[in-house]
Amino acid sequence: MSVTALPRVSPRRRRTDKVMRSLLLVATLIALVPLVFIIYYLLHKGLSAVTSSGFFSTDPNGNFFGNPGGIRSAILGTLEMIALATAISVPVGIAVALYLTEYGKESKFANVIRYFVDVMTGVPSIVFGLFIYIVLVISKIGGAFTGWKGAVAISLLMLPIVIRSSEVVLLLVPSSLREAALALGAPRWRVMLRVVLPTSLSGLVTGSLLAVARGMGETAPLLFTAAGAFALTGNLGAQMNALPIQIYNDIQSPRNAITARAWGAGLTLVALVLIINVIARIASRRSRMA
Amino acid sequence: MIPPETTSKETTTDMSTERRQSDRTEAAAEAKESSAQDAKGHGVNIEALNAYYGDQLAVKNFNIAFPANEVTALIGPSGSGKSTVVRCINRMHEEIPGARAEGSVALDGMNVYEDGVDVTSVRRLIGMVFQKPNPFPTMSVFDNVAAGLRLTGARGINLRERVHRALRAVGLWDEVKNRLDKPGTGLSGGQQQRLCIARTVAVEPEVILMDEPCSALDPVATLKIEELIDELKDRYTIVIVTHNMQQAGRVADSTAFMLEGELIEHGPTTKIFTNPNDERTERYVTGKFG
Numbered sequence: 001m002s003v004t005a006l007p008r009v010s011p012r013r014r015r016t017d018k019v020m021r022s023l024l025l026v027a028t029l030i031a032l033v034p035l036v037f038i039i040y041y042l043l044h045k046g047l048s049a050v051t052s053s054g055f056f057s058t059d060p061n062g063n064f065f066g067n068p069g070g071i072r073s074a075i076l077g078t079l080e081m082i083a084l085a086t087a088i089s090v091p092v093g094i095a096v097a098l099y100l101t102e103y104g105k106e107s108k109f110a111n112v113i114r115y116f117v118d119v120m121t122g123v124p125s126i127v128f129g130l131f132i133y134i135v136l137v138i139s140k141i142g143g144a145f146t147g148w149k150g151a152v153a154i155s156l157l158m159l160p161i162v163i164r165s166s167e168v169v170l171l172l173v174p175s176s177l178r179e180a181a182l183a184l185g186a187p188r189w190r191v192m193l194r195v196v197l198p199t200s201l202s203g204l205v206t207g208s209l210l211a212v213a214r215g216m217g218e219t220a221p222l223l224f225t226a227a228g229a230f231a232l233t234g235n236l237g238a239q240m241n242a243l244p245i246q247i248y249n250d251i252q253s254p255r256n257a258i259t260a261r262a263w264g265a266g267l268t269l270v271a272l273v274l275i276i277n278v279i280a281r282i283a284s285r286r287s288r289m290a
Numbered sequence: 291m292i293p294p295e296t297t298s299k300e301t302t303t304d305m306s307t308e309r310r311q312s313d314r315t316e317a318a319a320e321a322k323e324s325s326a327q328d329a330k331g332h333g334v335n336i337e338a339l340n341a342y343y344g345d346q347l348a349v350k351n352f353n354i355a356f357p358a359n360e361v362t363a364l365i366g367p368s369g370s371g372k373s374t375v376v377r378c379i380n381r382m383h384e385e386i387p388g389a390r391a392e393g394s395v396a397l398d399g400m401n402v403y404e405d406g407v408d409v410t411s412v413r414r415l416i417g418m419v420f421q422k423p424n425p426f427p428t429m430s431v432f433d434n435v436a437a438g439l440r441l442t443g444a445r446g447i448n449l450r451e452r453v454h455r456a457l458r459a460v461g462l463w464d465e466v467k468n469r470l471d472k473p474g475t476g477l478s479g480g481q482q483q484r485l486c487i488a489r490t491v492a493v494e495p496e497v498i499l500m501d502e503p504c505s506a507l508d509p510v511a512t513l514k515i516e517e518l519i520d521e522l523k524d525r526y527t528i529v530i531v532t533h534n535m536q537q538a539g540r541v542a543d544s545t546a547f548m549l550e551g552e553l554i555e556h557g558p559t560t561k562i563f564t565n566p567n568d569e570r571t572e573r574y575v576t577g578k579f580g
Contacts, residue, residue: 105387176424180486183382184493185414186441194441198428 042267049264060230060246060261068258071265073232074246077147078272080236081226082216084151085158089215090208093162094197100163101170102192114167120160126220128156133224147233147240150226157221158211165207169200202284209280213273219244243269331527332398332496333358334379334416339393341374341383348374350551352393356497361519361528363542363559365535367574371551372531376499379529380416381409397496414442417490421502423482425474425489431466434474434485438493456492460484460518480511487518491526498522500530504537516541535575539563547571 049055058070096113104110132153137144173196181191197204222242229239243265250262334356341349349371356362364372377383378391381402394401402412417438425434433440435453457463462484466477474485483503490498500519504512519528519541532538538545539559546556547566555562555571566572573579 174424176420176422177426179382179385180420180424180426180489181437181441182385183380183413183418183420184438184441184489185410185412186438187410187443190441190443194437195426195428199426201428 042263042270045260046263046265046267049260050267052264055261055264059232060241062230064253064255064258068255068261069230071243071246071261071268073230073241074243074265075268075272076232076234077226077240077242078216078244078269080234081147081151081154081222081240081242082212084148084236085154085215086208086212088152088155089158089162089211093159093208093211094166094204096159096163097166097170098192098196100167102188102196117160117163120156121164124220125157125218126223128153129221129224131156132221137225142237145224145226145239147226147236147238150222150240150242151236153221153225154215154218157218158215161211161214162208165210166200166204169203169207170196172203173199205280205284209277212276216273217244217269219248223248243272331358331525333527334497334529335394335396335399336375336379337394337396339375339378339391339395341371341378341391342389343386344388348551349378349391352551352553354546354553354556356527356529357544358527359523359525360543361523361530361541363538363545364529364531364548365533365538365545365574366548366554367579368533369550370548372548373501374551375548376418376501376529376531379497379499380413380418382413382418410442414493415495416497416499417493417495419483419487419490419498419500419503422506423479423486425477425482425485427473427475429474430471431474431477431485432470435488435492438489442493444493452492453488456488459491459522460488461514462488478511480507480514483507483511483515484518487515487522491522495526497527497529500528502531502533505533512537535563547574549574 054067055070056075057072059073060071061067061069063069096117100110100113104113132149136149136152142148177195177199178191181195182188186194222245226240226242227245229241231241233240246265247262247269250258250265253259253262336352336354336356339349339352340347341352352371352375354375364375366372374383379395379402381391383389383391391403393403395403397412397415401407402416426437429437432453435456436449439447439449439452454463457466462481465481466485469476474482477485483506487498487503504515507515516537519530522528523543530538530541542559544557545559545562547554547562547568547570549570555566555568557566562571563575566575
């Protein structure tokens, strides 16, 4: 078969290409719309509240008239509870992921764990709150509503996220590195501690951050575990305020000054998640280069 | 190119003796140099070895002796079980899920498959170099070589001295002495493989297994590794798996030909390549199949 001229792209194919490309672009733009609006509204409605005097330095006072106060106790409460929840869920979650990748592998037991972790990921956050309410709050262990119970509820919510993301990252560590370490005569625990974990560190950090971001914004697990107080407290054994709770309460108010505080708290929450993300990213990059 | 401060190989595998030896200063080691001349490595005897992947028998009733201070090459077509045999020697075979081995692999008459034998100590005595260079990506050049000592929890040794000695032994010292704190993965492929050999040598094993150590390298880097193998055999017993028959011809004192999990023939390299007993060996080495 001899070719006299190389075939040209047909007009029909050219048209289809153009149509499909614009469709994809439109879909992308549509997906961006809510994101842009969220950021716009947060800034538009929240910025004035955030810049008002005493927003970060005073606590909400519960007064309907006059100055409603700032969100200091809510920020501190959120930070304290998320810190405790992270301290619980990240070590446990990474330990479970290590078990799954290094020991359990494809065994029946490991697959059962994977299945339950998946189920846990899909459990609505309010159910975790309810669970803690029934187990810890009603039984009045160490007081009724306390900050640490809220933290435990959040950690339950974070746990499956940490496990799943860590497992994926640990599986990405090339088995040739494990083999190299084992062939040197290293016991398995040292292989995990000095080769597997350092190699996957940045991924583990990213996965944990995802869980932290998720946990920070949750309202439902805190509603019947920790919520109730306005006052500033560093005591996880007492009732505690939190940013999502503050937003939840404030937005129901008929008074503009108080709904504005809800927007300000929302903006603060988003900013906090962003800041924590950036810090951890820098930290993990540092450690990788060392 | 073996450095003069090289200590002698102990003829005992007693760990405490080794440790005491490591404590000695370089001066003392040099004083022992004369006795190092007649120090002998340790041979490996395989008897009635059967290796399985699940139900599949990959190595069938395998018997061979790897003499001390000699290089033995294992050749044969892909899937003939060469790598499996080598991985059985330091018990890395069982790291693959579902894989198991039975029979006897004796280092100096001591069966590494005996009940209760500590696998990590077997792997410390029998080092391994893999097909693809696999330096630890999170570690510097120095840390990579030190990894074997640190991962095995070796105490009371002069780490710097051991690392420097290992780097000299593989002829990498001059190339990396100014970048010891740079990542090991920043080296070229050939340098990385020599780094991995240095990592193995630093643990001071008795036997070094090499599983196609040059198949990922260019001819120049390959030549360097081959020269290195020639030097290392003064102190170590070496078993090398290779697909490259010229390579077997260049480095090996004796050569074993494997086919479908069985040992067909084992003899002096020149005899295997020029005048083999078995017709299948002849057809393989002359390139008629495989």
